[in-house]
Amino acid sequence: MTSELSGYQKELLAHIEFIGRFYGVVSRADLVKRFDISEASATRTFQLYHSIAPDNLIYRPNIRRYEWQDNASPVIEVSINKCLSTLTDGFGDSFAHATDNPFAVKNSLFHVNLDILAGITRAIKRKYPITINYLSKSSPQGATRQIVPHSIADSGLRWHVRAFDRKRNEFRDFVINRVSALSPCKSHEILPHEERAVDDAWNTIVELELQPHPRLGKVATMIEFEYQMVSGILKKRIRQALAGYLLDSWNIDSSPDASLTGQHILLHLKNSQQLNFSSKRLAPGIHGYGV
Template identity: 65%
Template sequence: MLSKLTGYQKELLAHIEFMGRFYGVVSRADLTSRFEISDASATRTFRIYNELAPDNIIYRPNIKRYEWQEGAQPIIPVSTAKCVSTLTDGFGDSFAHIEGQAIAIKNSLFNVDLNILSAVTRAIRRNQVISISYLSKSNPDGSTRDIVPHSIADSGLRWHVRAFDRKRNQFIDFVINRILSVTKSTSQIISSEEKAKADDDWNTFVELEIQPHPRLQGSTNVIAHEYRMEDNLLCKRVRRALAGYLLDSWNIDVSVDALLNGDHIMLHLRNTSTVHFPNKHLAPGGVPDST
């Protein structure tokens, strides 16, 4: 039946599947607002989708939405790049961006596992605690831990989920591609200390003052023009939790005396002595921030 549908009908079905898969719920309003179709057309589209995939979404009268089922199998082929682009940029035009979604930065070096990513984004939307099997340097064979995820961020090199880790009793970052599996935790009571509002490093922004590297004085004007600096300075306001990752991906020297060499190091963090954030040691020339 899918092969007999028009391209426009497949686009409608793809929207249902994307919203359900990545945000956990989808409604007729999602179709009517995105495609400017009538309620009757939206209802027919959901009927078609249910005929094609009867076990993927179930209508919940109490919330007046269709709920994505954990064992659902997507039926519309879609590329990882397209899903990631939609999560970061919205649905392809200036009027269709998703408001209020916790996607911080885009630009990814590698593709993410869509099944893992969608399980995490559904947990964020549903305010759920999830159990993950996670690979780390300290546990290369994997360990299980319960986390309370609240945001997704692309650091420029890889995708992270920002979450409260009940094992460490603090907010930390988990690399999406190190997660082997995701299941719903048996403990779903979330305290105020585990919610996004309590994550100070995520909610606090720092100002990064980026300048041409002092060792490249002969090329200062070139670098300043390339990065559209004003008075040889580019200011970037970023989340404190992400600053170390971003400076690393941008190859910005954060050493106090601007000591680094290399053709790839053209920029320096001018205010490195006064700006403080976790994971500063990840940036070129960085050392752990003791503040």
């Protein structure tokens, strides 16, 4: 039936489905705000969606919103990259056009599982824990963990969920594509020490001072221009929990003495000796320095 819809109708329905699927609840006000349409038009759009997928959304009078069901099946084809960019940069088109011929391409080894991602983002928005089956080096077949997610982040190589791990009793990063199964724990309360506000590594901002690698003096000017440096330095403010991933993904030599070599290493962390945080162990050149 969706093939008979106009492009505008698909955009309206895609927005309903996106909000419901990734945030857990959706209302007419979401359509009114996004598309500047009347309440009556928004009502008709929800009626249209219900005629296509009657079991995906259930209206909850106590919160005056439609709730996305955990066993719902999306009906609008979506672009994974667009969903991810929408979650990070705001709303735009969220359904995939078969005739699209993009001229800008983001290289990626794999895509994130949207069903798992949606289960995580619903838990974040509606504030409840989730139980996951998580694959790791110590448990390659997976092990059950109960986590309290509060944010998702692109490390530069893959997507992570930042969450309180009830097994380890600490905040940790989980690779989303290592989650093979997920179930919500809506009846479980989030405890004060599990909330985002007390995740120090997430809430602390560090400033990285990046310079052209000292061994590349002959092309330092080129590197400064490419990275838009000011007085030979690129200052990057980033959450402490994510800093190690950035240093790793960009091959930034973080050794205090700038000792690394290789054509792939163009940058050096100038203020390495002044910075000490747990994710720094991921950075090139740190192994053996006791961080």
